[in-house]
Amino acid sequence: MAATPRGTSPVPPDARPRLTVLSGPSGVGKSTVVAHMRKEHPEVWLSVSATTRRPRPGERHGVHYFFVTDEEMDKLIANGELLECAEFAGNRYGTPRAAVLERLEAGEPVLLEIDLQGARQVRESMPEAQLVFLAPPSWDELVRRLTGRGTEPPEVIERRLAAARIELAAEPEFDQTLVNTSVEDVARELLALTNVV
Template sequence: MVAGDVARLTVLSGPSGVGKGTVVAEVRRRYPGVWVSVSATTRRPRPGEVDGVQYHFVDDAEFDRLIATDGLLEWAEYAGNRYGTPVAPLRERLAAGAPALLEIELQGARQVRARDPQAQLVFLAPPSWAELVSRLAGRGSEPPAVQERRLALAQAELDAAGEFDVVVVNDDVARAADELVGLLTAPSPGLVPGE
């Protein structure tokens, strides 16, 4: 962004297995200046995940404290775990006039829309249902019952794509990352940069 541009909160959501984390990692690699919020979660780390990088891994007591002290912009339970966006770093980023990117689930995206109607909601969609099923099965990190639950949730999330401002199809990670950064840095509709 250049001086005078309007800060924008952009929310990326989509079904489990669509590649949100992969696209965000590509955004970070190709555009290191883009700030991505790190969510808190009660989920156990997957192999290779680092606390404070992919997520802030917290226990239930700490998550309850964040809720009680209004320390989360949004939070949701998904597949038996809770996820939430710490509000303080996000407020600091937007107050500095810089765009912010959140990677969150559908429930959280709906909460952000309710709290901040100007937020831009971007839905990351798979190229096809078969591709999404293949990606979820390929993870190998979850038992079949959890995968089945995720597929049922994924179908419901795909049905909600119409609630989002923009749909980006993740058929090519680099292209999806470029499209997301373009959306993130574009001026908000109805706002004139520099005002």
């Protein structure tokens, strides 16, 4: 049996929270739901992704993302240090494996907020993970949210809508579906699924 660090007791496997993966189309409100849930329940650990994109104003290394170079990302992938890795809008994103496993081992609920490509990779490497799909109340509402941001040119919105159609079609691959009609309600449902005790 593996040694347990002094002062801690091993968490029986059946009492451990499962890894919960939240995914869904762009604009559905994943970040908003997660932020609301963690404000009320900071004990749910949200994995911090590594990314090759440049930091946006206000983003901090190790808090919002681990900002890495292309060479560093290549090394993480080559060494099998990422649970999943995906490319989006010309940048690569990945979930560091060790931190996730350490938290789960310690009995902490872990949440990943990632795209469909990443969720599929997690399902392959950790079949016991729970995949939760966040769906919009309707297609029209998703279109309204994506176009209502007013931050992107029409061709980017078209690309996002095309991707959203593909992502919505993947819903049956997930263990649970939550419909984002109310941030508070969905955050509460998501919290219940993370096995917080």
